[in-house]
Amino acid sequence: MIVDAVSRVLQANALLTAFAFVGLVMWLSAALSKYLTMGRLHGSAIAIMIGLALALWGGMVTGGKSGLADIPMLSGIGLMGGAMLRDFAIVATAFEVDVEKAKKAGWIGAASLMLGVIVPFVGGALVAAAYGYTDAISMTTIGAGAVTYIVGPVTGAAIGADSAVIALSIATGVFKAVLVMIGTPFVAGMIGLNNPRTAMVFGGVMGTTSGVTAGLAATDRRLVPYGALTATFLTGFGCLVVPSIFYLIVRAIVGS
Amino acid sequence: MTISGVALLAVCTLLGAILGDLLGMMLGIKANVGGVGLAMIFLIAGRHWLIRRKLLNEGIKLGVGFWAAFYIPIVVAMAANQNVVAAVESGPMVAIAAIGTVLACFACVALISRMSGRVETMDEIEAREAKGAQTGGLGSVVR
Numbered sequence: 001m002i003v004d005a006v007s008r009v010l011q012a013n014a015l016l017t018a019f020a021f022v023g024l025v026m027w028l029s030a031a032l033s034k035y036l037t038m039g040r041l042h043g044s045a046i047a048i049m050i051g052l053a054l055a056l057w058g059g060m061v062t063g064g065k066s067g068l069a070d071i072p073m074l075s076g077i078g079l080m081g082g083a084m085l086r087d088f089a090i091v092a093t094a095f096e097v098d099v100e101k102a103k104k105a106g107w108i109g110a111a112s113l114m115l116g117v118i119v120p121f122v123g124g125a126l127v128a129a130a131y132g133y134t135d136a137i138s139m140t141t142i143g144a145g146a147v148t149y150i151v152g153p154v155t156g157a158a159i160g161a162d163s164a165v166i167a168l169s170i171a172t173g174v175f176k177a178v179l180v181m182i183g184t185p186f187v188a189g190m191i192g193l194n195n196p197r198t199a200m201v202f203g204g205v206m207g208t209t210s211g212v213t214a215g216l217a218a219t220d221r222r223l224v225p226y227g228a229l230t231a232t233f234l235t236g237f238g239c240l241v242v243p244s245i246f247y248l249i250v251r252a253i254v255g256s
Numbered sequence: 257m258t259i260s261g262v263a264l265l266a267v268c269t270l271l272g273a274i275l276g277d278l279l280g281m282m283l284g285i286k287a288n289v290g291g292v293g294l295a296m297i298f299l300i301a302g303r304h305w306l307i308r309r310k311l312l313n314e315g316i317k318l319g320v321g322f323w324a325a326f327y328i329p330i331v332v333a334m335a336a337n338q339n340v341v342a343a344v345e346s347g348p349m350v351a352i353a354a355i356g357t358v359l360a361c362f363a364c365v366a367l368i369s370r371m372s373g374r375v376e377t378m379d380e381i382e383a384r385e386a387k388g389a390q391t392g393g394l395g396s397v398v399r
Contacts (some may be wrong), residue, residue, distance in 0.1 A: 081333030162341030240293020
């Protein structure tokens with residue numbers, strides 16, 4: 001009887017259930033990040049990996065296509081992570097962008113942002129094509145995921161990609177973020193990452209904010225604000241140019 | 257008022273989405289072309305306008321800031337409702353794409369940092385500032 005009552009309330013308040021559930025996942029990820037990886041792996045990257053793992057589990061249990069959201073009690077996850085709230089929250093992050101600070105980064109920041117979108121996009125799209133995703137929508141979405149794990153799904157939703165392709169693009173972006181977090185301290189010497197200017201270039205080219213901040217923190221804490229300054233621009237810039245200009249270019253090359 | 261911030265954010269997001277859709281129609285593709293990016297530009301412009309008129313208050317900041325802080329949890333929820341089963345069946349593509357792009361990006365950083373000549377390292381900056389010979393502050397390095 002108690003079980004019935006609980007599941008009825010959880011289903012009737014699906015969105016609140018989702019808030020509580022995601023809160024639990026975030027809290028667990030923060031703890032794992034702190035105690036298991038000593039802060040080397042950012043809590044948000046762990047949380048997204050847990051999210052993808054849960055989606056895999058949900059898909060296997062229910063045989064559905066919407067991951068965890070196919071479990072009736074957790075259907076609120078679908079609303080919370082749906083296009084409406086996602087776009088709303090991502091637009092909100094632009095509020096912290098300070099135009100004056102952006103000017104400080106100057107042309108070198110702008111150039112690194114261009115590279116930061118073009119290089120991963122081309123790489124990701126080519127790998128996608130090599131694996132048989134030869135249509136313009138899938139190539140663009142997976143290429144966008146290689147830019148960051150936000151640009152991927154935003155692009156995919158905008159141009160109407162398949163959910164499996166969107167999942168691939170998120171996974172590519174998360175994998176990239178994790179590699180940047182772990183790899184940065186090891187390559188820092190080789191790429192000259194010991195001064196604020198290179199840190200800004202690094203932030204713009206690598207782009208993934210969580211990867212850049214965690215990677216720089218593990219290399220030299222003093223460099224974090226410089227990398228974060230340019231990295232925060234990349235996602236917004238990517239969301240602007242990838243579903244528009246880049247998609248049209250890909251479509252012109254490979255056909256629809 | 258907090259709602260002013262939320263409403264400002266909502267108006268910017270909707271405006272971006274509408275313009276993105278119109279742009280898509282004009283280009284003859286059934287897609288939202290850069291709607292989120294356009295909305296971000298509107299929000300940055302809106303904030304600039306509010307600051308200049310001295311209308312930006314704590315309530316507005318709270319209304320937008322809450323949603324900005326909410327974006328990682330929302331991304332986690334989004335990850336949790338993707339069709340990962342189908343993605344996993346596609347094999348090692350994800351790893352190859354990610355490793356390839358990260359290596360290429362590291363190479364780009366190395367190239368730019370070599371090309372742009374020598375600059376003061378963080379250690380040198382701190383040593384100089386400790387000496388009290390601070391002339392231009394961070395600005396001179398940043399440029």
